[in-house]
Amino acid sequence: MRISRLFGRTQREIPAEADTVSHRLLLKAGMIYQVASGIYSYLPLALRALRKIENIIRDEMDAAGGQELMMPVLQPLELWQQTGRDQAFGEGLFVLNDRRDRRLCLGPTHEEVVTRLASQYIKSYRDLPLLLYQIQTKFRDEPRPRAGLLRVREFTMKDLYSFDIDEKGLDLSYNKMLKAYQRIYARCGLPALFVEADSGAIGGKDSHEFMVIMDTGEDEIIYCSHCQYAANSEKACCAKGKGGGEAPLPLEEVATPGVTTISDLSDFLKVSPDHIIKAVFYAADGDLVFAVIRGDLEVNEVKLKNILKCVELHLADEEEIRRAGVIAGFASPVGLLNIKTVVDDSVIPGVNFVAGANSPETHLKNVNYPRDFGSDVTADIARACAGEQCPKCGGKLLATHGIEVGHIFKLGTFLSKKLGAFYADPDGIDRPVVMGCYGIGIGRLLAAAVEQNHDDQGIIWPLPIAPYQVHLCPLYRENTGVAETAEKLYSELVSAGFEVLMDDRQESPGVKFNDADLLGIPIRVTVSQRTLKQDSVEVKKRSEKESQLVPLAEIAGKLWELIDEGMSALPNQV
RNA sequence: CGGGGUGUAGCGCAGCCAGGUAGCGCACCUGAAUGGGGUUCAGGUGGUCGACGGUUCGAAUCCGUCCACCCCGACCA
Numbered sequence: 001m002r003i004s005r006l007f008g009r010t011q012r013e014i015p016a017e018a019d020t021v022s023h024r025l026l027l028k029a030g031m032i033y034q035v036a037s038g039i040y041s042y043l044p045l046a047l048r049a050l051r052k053i054e055n056i057i058r059d060e061m062d063a064a065g066g067q068e069l070m071m072p073v074l075q076p077l078e079l080w081q082q083t084g085r086d087q088a089f090g091e092g093l094f095v096l097n098d099r100r101d102r103r104l105c106l107g108p109t110h111e112e113v114v115t116r117l118a119s120q121y122i123k124s125y126r127d128l129p130l131l132l133y134q135i136q137t138k139f140r141d142e143p144r145p146r147a148g149l150l151r152v153r154e155f156t157m158k159d160l161y162s163f164d165i166d167e168k169g170l171d172l173s174y175n176k177m178l179k180a181y182q183r184i185y186a187r188c189g190l191p192a193l194f195v196e197a198d199s200g201a202i203g204g205k206d207s208h209e210f211m212v213i214m215d216t217g218e219d220e221i222i223y224c225s226h227c228q229y230a231a232n233s234e235k236a237c238c239a240k241g242k243g244g245g246e247a248p249l250p251l252e253e254v255a256t257p258g259v260t261t262i263s264d265l266s267d268f269l270k271v272s273p274d275h276i277i278k279a280v281f282y283a284a285d286g287d288l289v290f291a292v293i294r295g296d297l298e299v300n301e302v303k304l305k306n307i308l309k310c311v312e313l314h315l316a317d318e319e320e321i322r323r324a325g326v327i328a329g330f331a332s333p334v335g336l337l338n339i340k341t342v343v344d345d346s347v348i349p350g351v352n353f354v355a356g357a358n359s360p361e362t363h364l365k366n367v368n369y370p371r372d373f374g375s376d377v378t379a380d381i382a383r384a385c386a387g388e389q390c391p392k393c394g395g396k397l398l399a400t401h402g403i404e405v406g407h408i409f410k411l412g413t414f415l416s417k418k419l420g421a422f423y424a425d426p427d428g429i430d431r432p433v434v435m436g437c438y439g440i441g442i443g444r445l446l447a448a449a450v451e452q453n454h455d456d457q458g459i460i461w462p463l464p465i466a467p468y469q470v471h472l473c474p475l476y477r478e479n480t481g482v483a484e485t486a487e488k489l490y491s492e493l494v495s496a497g498f499e500v501l502m503d504d505r506q507e508s509p510g511v512k513f514n515d516a517d518l519l520g521i522p523i524r525v526t527v528s529q530r531t532l533k534q535d536s537v538e539v540k541k542r543s544e545k546e547s548q549l550v551p552l553a554e555i556a557g558k559l560w561e562l563i564d565e566g567m568s569a570l571p572n573q574v
Numbered sequence: 575c576g577g578g579g580u581g582u583a584g585c586g587c588a589g590c591c592a593g594g595u596a597g598c599g600c601a602c603c604u605g606a607a608u609g610g611g612g613u614u615c616a617g618g619u620g621g622u623c624g625a626c627g628g629u630u631c632g633a634a635u636c637c638g639u640c641c642a643c644c645c646c647g648a649c650c651a
Contacts, residue, residue: 012600012612013586017579017644027585037643092650109651143575143649151650200651209651314648407651439651477609510611517611528610538610 001044001468003503003515008043010515020216022450023148025459029518038145038153045519046446048467050156053442053449054135056187056464057158064180066131066160071113073137077103079112083418087311094139106139111415111437114161119421122433125165128423129173133160135442149447150218150403156443162436163416165423170410170434174206177438181210181406184440189462190449192405195221196231198302199409206410207235211402212448221402222384226395233399234302236384237391240294240346241274249352249366251334257361260330262295265363269354272296277347277355277367279331281316284308284340288316292333292375293344293382294353300383307342307379332356333373334364343375344382403448411435459520460542463566468501470559471521471542475509475528486527489537489555496556498563517542523562525555 008030018024026032031046042050058068077095080086086093086105094106107113114132122128138157145151162173178194185192192210199207209232211221222236223229231237259268266273276295281288282304289308291299305313321331326339332355333341347353347369355367367373384391386399413432416422422430446465453460463469470493474486490502501521503512509528516524526538526547537555540547541562550558 009584009601011585015585015644016587019645034643090650138651140651142651144645144647146645155651157651312649404651441651444651475610508609508611508613510613513611515612526610530610 001501003501004505006044006501008045010518018148020147020150020451021454022150022447025450025454025518026148026447029459029520032149038142038151040149040152040154040443042443045467049446049449049461049465050442052465052467053188053445054156054158057184057440057442058135060180060184060187061131061133061158061160064131064176065129066133068134069132070134070136071107071110071117073107073139074104075107075113077105079116079419080105083112083415085112089140090311092140092142094141108138108140109157109437109439110134110136110159111161111411111435112419115415115419115421115433115435118161118163118433119416119419122163122421122423124424125426128163128165128433129169130163131160131173131176132163133158133438147218147447149443152443155441158440158442160438162438163421164434164436165425165431166434167412170412170436174408174410174436177408177436178208181408181438181440185210185212185405188445188449188465190405190445190452193221193223193230193402195223195402196235197407198232198234198306205412208408209404210406212405212452213400213402214448214451215401216451217401217403219402219404221400222386222397223400224390224393224395225398227390227393229390229392229395231384232404233384234300236397237380238382238384238388238397239391239394240297240382241349241389246351248368248371251367251372252365253357254363254365255361256330256363259361259363265354266295269363269365271354275350275353277333277353279333279356281321281326281331282313283316284310284313286312288321288339290331290333290339290341291344291381292341292347292373294346294350297344297346297382298385299344299381303379303381304342307377307381308340326358330356330358330360330362332358332364332367333375334358334367335373341373341375341377342381343369343378345378345380346382348378403444403451405445405448406438406440408438409436411437454520455517457514458518461520461522463522463563466499466520466522468521469499469523469563469566470501471516471519471524472500472502473512473516473524473526474502474504475512475526476506477529480529481532482527482529485532485552489525489527489552493556493559498556498559522566523559525559 010030011028014024014028018027031043033041035041089108096104098104135158139154142153145153164170164173190212192212195209195211197207197209220233222231222233259265262273262276273295278293278295280291280299293299335358353367355364357364386397388397390397413434416433416435421433423433425431450459472490474482476482493500520542522542524540531537536549536551538547539550
């Protein structure tokens, strides 16, 4: 490709609102164009990189036994109502009516469609296992699209669905995908960390995410400094300790005028926060819920939401709390009636806690569970934080951030039961198919690759996903033979099978070098009067500072060598 | 949805407070010189000033309503 003919132009200045690195660089390089909030056009260079990522993914999916198919974006809403997931996705689902007022939606994912499809063809245990996938456009009406391609409303996704006879089969499929995913990220030049995750609106049991570690990533990851434990903070757990072993003492009221926060209370009564019970009120689908947790911990709202199985959860406001007859600052599970109470398991082993008294300016000492208060549910609803203990080994937990570039789920049978995907086992008995699903956002992977591989000058594409392999950069000057040599070299390299982008513009060397750095093609070949004096060209890797002179006769061999090296340099897993 | 911000040429911005012929830089077109890290000079093209309504002799500018986009949060794969 000749840059003079390439659609898309590099910019010197970029929109002020872009402040994420990948967003800025992709805009500046003229690779993407924003159409509306969270909706982008991909220009030819970006599309070539996307296609390369897709092909790597396709390659790995096929190698793992997946079969590619294509399902529709437009789906009957009825299908979603059957599984109830129209509610789970809520406003994230793009819904529309056709001319006869039939309700349709734009698929945010394809479990419903694929399960219904699979149910038509899976009849016997002999038809399983089955792995089906597609690479296709998804629509999600995100509350807040942001950061360029990192969170958008329309995007290309590879989604694979596994169908197995039982949990054991699912585990095998799940592991197969896990391995395939690790190979995909490695081949894309992206080290990705495998972490435990919450399954969110997709539903199901086990779920893991692949994270590219990045300070600016929007997900928080909690991991152990000692063992392999790593989890999204939405899912992460921590060891909470065993509690005192003291004998329970009788309940005692203490006056605590004006003391309403945990730290005030801790100072006032000279007790540490982990001996205080904290009361937090939430509204879950409109109903008041009381979350009870140890004073040194915070409530993880994702966990709470999962336990309550509610669609909407938010901190109750003052009005909602007052209506329930509770006194903020002195609230307590003791003596509380008619409010659903969820107790964190941190409170269970503890003894002689301080808690609110549900009357003004008063707290209670020596509160014990279950002697003094009950619960509707006890569960882990605590947010794990850096500095706490690993739930697996007791080591110190640390926190970092990451970009989610893949998510895999063990779905189980809830969808196959609802949508009628059953198979006959060897005894002829119908059993629900056991499902898993596995997704990678292609555009986000591209953006993450840019986030991970760039410098102040621009993008540094990993070779396997670079739009082109070679950036041919002739520094034109009349009557020097540079133009002729470059043209000849260009056609030779192209016919030899190299992917070459040639900067054939009449621009100054500075402009060309800056654009070359911005576009980030891995290997730059400069042809100039200076190099031709030695019958050579200059070869430079985008990732390195130094360049070397290579005789014209040896250029193809040198390029093959560099490309082989770049294609096989798989980064180690984090 | 709550808070904050921005809409003037493809991009970056000034002009608005104090109403009176819409400007600058980049990009783009023409010409000349230059030629290894955004080179210089000269001449050009391009704008319903986000939309609608109001005030006024006159609105980019004042007032109102709406819309779009961005950031933080809520929320969300």
